Amino acid sequence: MxxxxxxxxxxxxxxxxxxxxxxxxxxxxxxxxxxxxxxxAPSLSGVFGFSVQHMANMIGIYIIGAHGLNLLTGFTGQISLGHGAFMGVGAYTSGILFMKAGWPFWLSLPAAGLVTAGVGMIFGVPSLRLRGLYLAIATMAAQFIIGYAMRNWTSLTGGSGGLNVDRPSFFGFTLDTDLHYYYLILILTIVATLFLKNLLRTRTGRAMVAVRDRYLSAEIMGVNLFKYRLLAFGISSFYVGVAGGLFAHYNLVVSDEHFTMWLSIQYLAMVIIGGLGHVLGGIFGTIFMVLLPEVLRIPTEILSNIYPNIFAIFGTLRELVFGLVIILFLIFEPDGLAARWHTIRAYWKLWPFSY
Amino acid sequence: METANMAQLEVQDLHLSFGGLTALNGVSLAVDPGEIFAIIGPNGAGKTCILNCICRFYYPDKGKILFEDRDVTQLAPHKVAGMGIARTFQNIELFQGMTVLDNIKLGAHVHLRSGFLSGGFYWGKARKEEVKLRREIEERIIDLLEIQAIRKKIVGTLPYGLQKRVELARALAMQPRILLLDEPMAGMNLEETEDMARFILDINEERRVAIVLIEHDMGVVMDISDRVFVLDFGTKIAEGPPEEIQHNEHVINAYLGGSDAAFSKLGF
Incomplete structure (x- = not known):
């Protein structure tokens, strides 16, 4: 030992x-x-009554997005309520480039990231002057503007009917099954996680955390505040744009209803529950937020077998418990799941002689 | 090159006011290379205002600040660091959520070159730079300031005296040619004060860094500084070597109240 x-x-x-x-x-x-x-995964699906493989894919996609928001909110201290819409920008960009412009998938996906990074940086410009709740409201504007564009720019986005996206194929190999997607998403998630982790231990990431902790003294140390605030928006939006691109190609149909305010708030909930300012936070928070509603469905379904009209009485029982669990989490673990994970690890490191 | 002006840092006729309140009223001072230059004065005299003007936190109404014969009065705040001016703060301004090591590494920000791409992939350039930086910090700063034991601790969890020391370490990582210290001994006990004085002298001697020191502990000021500058209500009232200041009528009247207690305060 x-x-x-x-x-x-x-x-x-x-x-x-x-x-x-x-x-x-x-x-x-x-x-x-x-x-x-x-x-x-297949045998687990049988036990739980939903496709575990599909869930894993969704978790992977959302982890990439949550990492993005965590970089912006958790590490640079800038709250964003526009990340749902930014994910939509990524989804539509990849979808349109792939379907209408005929770009190959391996080009349209990074392009989705880059375009979203550009859009994110435009909406990040107010961060020079605005902080905290004011910035949250300013980024909320992105949600409304982009949402409007997705609905009404019919020639490009297909309007409220949505945009159909084909299965991607690259180098003659088509992603046919959930398992194929799983490997693609898994690799990208790992790359995204490592990139974030590396970024945070080198010059750029340190400057971002410094801007979060005390921006005035960061400036005295020679950190260009505007550059790093904007860069955080750019990298963050790149992440969420790639997540959007993956979502488009996995879901095979993109519509504005996927990228509403609700998604922005969900992303925020993921990083807060997981732990702001922890790389693991994005992972834990996403797993929690994606799995919880599905897991909560199991007892509800069992109950509805016993009491058939339970749905009539407690139509929104699942949502109710969902909300309750989140509130309890914030009360008892305000630093997020990642912080709890660190305490558990510290405990076991010394076990059984924890003195 | 014309060398009429040998000072490393020169402040010329600095005026600063907040609304109707005059904070600095025509302050001029010159810091020579390699000296320890103390600024003293009663609370609210404008000592920190001078530093804030040098660091570009405040925009002076009038006046000029020259660093190594270059005008820094119009520079953006983040550019000042790159010129070799580092400072610490009266109230600790560390990055509370980062480790001691990361705080110090951030001090070297302007000397690093790697961008976010090479950083994110931890490619050759960034990796080499990080390891080199770590070595420099360990050998040149952490050893000097004797903070080996706390290097991986989160700054927010450290006691006050150590935080002050980490702040000095962070300023050193900027490889400054002039170091502005705003009350580095405030709130410290005797032992910590002596340690800090020793560090300041070491830094000054080993690296030939000029030091501007704002401090209320007269014992320390008189012991370690080469020249003392006395400020009251935004104007200079005296300047000279410590022995001279100790006997200066104006200083005793303005700063120390003119009583016998003043003499004990000045270290008699």
Whole structure:
């Protein structure tokens, strides 16, 4: 059992996964995600009564988006209520470039990220002057403007009828099943997570966290506030744009109803419940927010078998419990699931001699 | 090159007012390379205002600030850091949620070159830069200021005295040619004060960094500074070596109340 960390070079001490154990755990997790999970998913679906594979794909997509919002809100301290719409920009961009302009998928997806980054940066310009709730309201404008464009720019977006997107194929290989998508999404999610983690331990990420913690002294240290605030909007929107692109190609139909204010708030809930300012926060929060409604459906369905008119009485029982769970979470774990995870880890590290 | 002006930092006829309140009324001072220059004065005399003007937090109504013969009066605040001017704050202005190490690394922000792409992928350039930076910080700053034990701690959890020291470390990481210290000993006990004075002298000697020191602890000011500048109501009332200031009538009247207690305060 190790009694401490003894790194002999600075390079070793600067690594993300610093111990052999951590590397083993991560290796095990990757092995499970790539090989184990696809095998157990079908049988899990049978147990839970919903497609676990589909859920995993949705979680992956939303994790990428949540990472984006976490970078902006959790690490740079700028709240955004426009990320639902930004995801829509990504979805429509990829969909339109793929369907109408005939771009290949591997080009239309990064293009979706770039276009969304541009749109996000435009709506991020007020961040030079506005902070906190004021910025939230300013970004909410993005939600309304983009939502309006998605509904009414019919020639481009197909209006309220939506836009049909074909299955992507690249280099002669078509993504036919949920499992194919799963591998694509998994790889992109891992890349997105590592990029975020790396960004935060180098110059740019540090400057962003500094802007969050105390922007005036960051400026004295030579951090160009406007540049980093805008850059945070750009990278954040890139993430959520890629998530939107993936969503478009996975869902196969895009309409403005997918990207409403509700989605923006859901994203915010994901990062807050998961833990603002923790890379793990985006992951935990997304898993929690996507799975909870599905898991809550199970007891409701069982109950409705016993008392057939329970739906008549408690039509919104699921939503009610959903809201309740979120409130309880915020009361008892205001720092998010990631903080709880760190306490648990610290406890087990020393167990059973925790003194 | 014409060298009529040898000062490293020169403030010329600085005026600053907030509405009707005059904070600085024609302050001029010159800091020579490598000296410890103390600014003292009663509360509200405008000491911190001078630093804030130098760092471009405040925009002076009138006057000029020259650093190494370059006019910095019109620069954007974040550009001043790149010129080699670093400062600490009266009320600690650290990044509370970051570790000590990250705080210090941020101080080196202007000396790093890697962008967000190489950072995000941790490519060769960013990786090399980070490791090199870590080595420099460990060997040149953490060892000097004796903060090895707390390098991975979150700053917000540290006691006040240590936070002050981390703030000094962060300013050092900027590799400044002039260091502006705003009350570095405020709220410290005797031992911490002595440590801090030792660090300031070490920095001044080893790196030939000029230091502008605002401090109320007269014992320290008189002990370590080369020259003392006394400010009252936004105007200079005296300037000179510590021995001279200790005997200056104006200073004793304005700052110390003219009583016998003044003499004990000045270290007699």
């Amino acid at each position: 190790p009694t401490g960390l003894f790194h002999s070079t600075y390079q070793e001490d600067e690594k993300i996964f610093r111990t052999v154990w951590l590397k083993c755990w991560m290796g095990g997790l990757l092995l499970f995600l790539f090989i184990g999970f696809p095998f157990v």
